[in-house]
Amino acid sequence: MSLEIRDLSVAYGRRTILDGVDLVVERGRLLGLLGPNGSGKSTLIKTVARIVKPRSGTLEWDGLPLDRLSRRDLARVVAYVPQAIDQSFSLSVREAVVLGRTPHFGARPRRRDWAKVDLALEQLGLVELADRPVSELSGGQAQRVLVARALAQEPQVLLLDEPTSALDLRYQLQTLHLAHTIAAEQGVATVVSIHDLNHAARFCDEVAFLSGGRVLAAGEPGEVYGADLVRDVYGVGVDLSVYDGFTEVHPQVKPDRTTRAVVPQAAPQTAPQVAPELAKVAS
Amino acid sequence: MSTTVAPDAAEAHSAGPEEASDTGGRRLGQRQDLLRTLLLAGGTVLTLLITVWTLRIGAGGITTADAAQTLWDKLTGGLPATPEELRIQTTVWELRVPRAGLALLGGAALAIAGTLFQGLLRNPLVSPFTLGIAPAAAFGASMAILFAGGGTSSASLVGGALISGILCAAVVVGLAATKQMQPTTLILLGIALTQLFTALTAGLQYIANEEALAAIVRWTWGTVNGAVWYQVVTVAAMLAVALPFIQWRSSSVNAIAFAGDDAARSLGVPVTRVRLELIFVAVLLTAVTISFTGIIGFVGLVGPHIARLLIGPNHRFLLPFSAVVGGLLLVLADAVGRVVLAPALVPAGIVDALIGAPVFLYLILVRKKAF
Numbered sequence: 001m002s003l004e005i006r007d008l009s010v011a012y013g014r015r016t017i018l019d020g021v022d023l024v025v026e027r028g029r030l031l032g033l034l035g036p037n038g039s040g041k042s043t044l045i046k047t048v049a050r051i052v053k054p055r056s057g058t059l060e061w062d063g064l065p066l067d068r069l070s071r072r073d074l075a076r077v078v079a080y081v082p083q084a085i086d087q088s089f090s091l092s093v094r095e096a097v098v099l100g101r102t103p104h105f106g107a108r109p110r111r112r113d114w115a116k117v118d119l120a121l122e123q124l125g126l127v128e129l130a131d132r133p134v135s136e137l138s139g140g141q142a143q144r145v146l147v148a149r150a151l152a153q154e155p156q157v158l159l160l161d162e163p164t165s166a167l168d169l170r171y172q173l174q175t176l177h178l179a180h181t182i183a184a185e186q187g188v189a190t191v192v193s194i195h196d197l198n199h200a201a202r203f204c205d206e207v208a209f210l211s212g213g214r215v216l217a218a219g220e221p222g223e224v225y226g227a228d229l230v231r232d233v234y235g236v237g238v239d240l241s242v243y244d245g246f247t248e249v250h251p252q253v254k255p256d257r258t259t260r261a262v263v264p265q266a267a268p269q270t271a272p273q274v275a276p277e278l279a280k281v282a283s
Numbered sequence: 284m285s286t287t288v289a290p291d292a293a294e295a296h297s298a299g300p301e302e303a304s305d306t307g308g309r310r311l312g313q314r315q316d317l318l319r320t321l322l323l324a325g326g327t328v329l330t331l332l333i334t335v336w337t338l339r340i341g342a343g344g345i346t347t348a349d350a351a352q353t354l355w356d357k358l359t360g361g362l363p364a365t366p367e368e369l370r371i372q373t374t375v376w377e378l379r380v381p382r383a384g385l386a387l388l389g390g391a392a393l394a395i396a397g398t399l400f401q402g403l404l405r406n407p408l409v410s411p412f413t414l415g416i417a418p419a420a421a422f423g424a425s426m427a428i429l430f431a432g433g434g435t436s437s438a439s440l441v442g443g444a445l446i447s448g449i450l451c452a453a454v455v456v457g458l459a460a461t462k463q464m465q466p467t468t469l470i471l472l473g474i475a476l477t478q479l480f481t482a483l484t485a486g487l488q489y490i491a492n493e494e495a496l497a498a499i500v501r502w503t504w505g506t507v508n509g510a511v512w513y514q515v516v517t518v519a520a521m522l523a524v525a526l527p528f529i530q531w532r533s534s535s536v537n538a539i540a541f542a543g544d545d546a547a548r549s550l551g552v553p554v555t556r557v558r559l560e561l562i563f564v565a566v567l568l569t570a571v572t573i574s575f576t577g578i579i580g581f582v583g584l585v586g587p588h589i590a591r592l593l594i595g596p597n598h599r600f601l602l603p604f605s606a607v608v609g610g611l612l613l614v615l616a617d618a619v620g621r622v623v624l625a626p627a628l629v630p631a632g633i634v635d636a637l638i639g640a641p642v643f644l645y646l647i648l649v650r651k652k653a654f
Binding site: 046049050051070071072073074075076078079080082089090091092094095096098099100102103105107108109111114117118130149153 | 311312313315316401402405407530531534535537538540541542543545546548549550551552553591595596597599
């Protein structure tokens with residue numbers, strides 16, 4: 001069983017965000033989406049979760065076209081973990097996880113729903129925090145609540161949108177370990193968008209490099225990572241090494257602390273604008 | 284699967300001993316829901332009892348027992364035996380029950396509309412009047428007073444307030460629909476139309492003679508003084524349809540309020556449709572109620588907050604409970620308004636804010652953390 005993304009294109013108005021993306025995520029595997037800001041990682045994740053409508057292309061789970069499912073049925077297959085939780089009003093941790101059962105229950109949660117909620121709380125070590133308001137939690141704990149909510153959804157496809165970007169090192173490692181464990185032990189096809197190339201190399205079974213809405217390369221990190229690819233995608237010169245069996249990426253920084261940056265060559269017409277500071281160091 | 288995937292030793296220490304209480308924890312979630320259901324039921328009974336008790340307030344030496352007897356007679360078809368009983372029955376049934384009923388149901392309608400707006404727009408500061416319904420209704424009422432004449436419950440006044448309130452909300456929602464019904468867009472458009480209708484009403488007040496001016500100002504105070512039976516029945520019928528629908532949608536409101544639009548969609552909630560449907564319901568509840576009562580503002584903002592502080596933010600309980608709290612607030616406000624300067628009447632809209640504001644301040648200050 002696998003999530004198959006075929007020739008997926010997404011546009012906001014006239015601006016093309018994704019341009020013919022093809023990707024396959026097998027059941028039980030963790031795919032890392034890599035690429036600079038604006039390369040379409042978030043949009044790809046949101047399109048699979050039907051938060052964003054594609055212009056063209058197909059999404060299939062185990063041969064079943066996802067667009068045939070109602071929104072509610074889709075929510076029983078695909079779960080989405082956003083970057084941050086909305087804090088206008090605050091639920092208790094337990095009730096926040098109950099939200100994950102929304103596509104499963106009707107008027108009110110049943111015994112089975114509460115059982116799934118408790119299981120998710122337990123799996124994420126949130127049992128002691130269950131009655132605390134979410135607004136009182138640390139960033140790492142709040143992240144775990146969002147993941148618990150997604151697990152309570154009992155998904156077959158789990159999408160995490162930059163789950164590590166607001167976390168300290170310990171919680172980054174913990175979250176990625178969690179994503180990997182969920183994929184491996186529960187047989188969930190998991191996609192995580194991530195900025196840290198070294199973390200991705202350690203935790204992801206596969207990675208895909210997005211740039212300008214296209215997949216430039218995809219495969220196992222050790223095989224895909226290359227100095228040329230990283231330079232093309234990020235506009236930064238790097239050296240690669242192998243440490244503890246995993247590929248590591250080291251940005252080349254000159255003695256005066258400027259980077260050996262290069263403008264991405266032959267940027268497609270849909271490429272995001274190069275950040276001004278990057279352009280400056282490049283020139 | 285009993286895998287604990289939180290690897291963090293410092294925080295995963297709970298996993299071991301808590302395993303045993305897994306089933307206990309499951310019951311805990313359900314037990315919390317049961318407690319809330321009981322609080323809801325208890326609050327409803329208490330509110331109804333207090334409402335019946337307030338029927339004794341006013342001239343004529345009518346006791347709570349007399350009032351209860353009247354309600355019982357009307358329920359069972361019993362006829363008054365003496366002229367004195369007939370007098371009591373007429374006073375209670377034709378004057379006091381309609382005003383208490385309109386206060387109870389109108390307060391419930393405004394508070395539930397406020398809870399819907401706050402949840403759907405994810406903003407604790409919004410009220411049923413956020414879309415500009417109140418100043419628009421005041422404008423409609425002013426037009427009716429100026430150009431159609433008639434008393435405070437005349438058809439032209441009620442119609443004018445109702446139509447202009449709903450039209451204003453329709454304009455706001457229609458314009459917001461071009462921007463995917465974003466909460467911020469709705470709030471900003473509401474602010475714009477509030478300003479517009481406030482200015483238009485001020486313009487009408489400027490050209491009004493003293494008598495009409497007084498009528499306009501009195502209308503904007505908000506009161507259940509002129510309550511008559513058809514108004515009570517209208518609001519009751521509206522609530523009878525709206526409440527089950529709102530309750531059915533409450534888990535969707537939870538997802539929108541607590542997870543955000545994107546995550547709510549990923550939880551299977553058709554966000555834009557739910558927001559549109561429920562804003563429509565909230566607008567109707569608000570516009571119909573204030574077309575009968577004038578502008579009673581506080582209950583729609585503070586009722587939801589008091590309810591939230593008492594029963595928690597889960598809309599499955601908060602929505603019905605805010606109706607109970609809003610109804611009780613307005614019944615009490617009207618009762619106090621009749622007692623405090625008796626025989627003069629202080630409009631419920633004024634008392635409502637005078638009592639509600641300190642209560643609200645207290646609740647904000649005793650809360651440990653910020654909203």
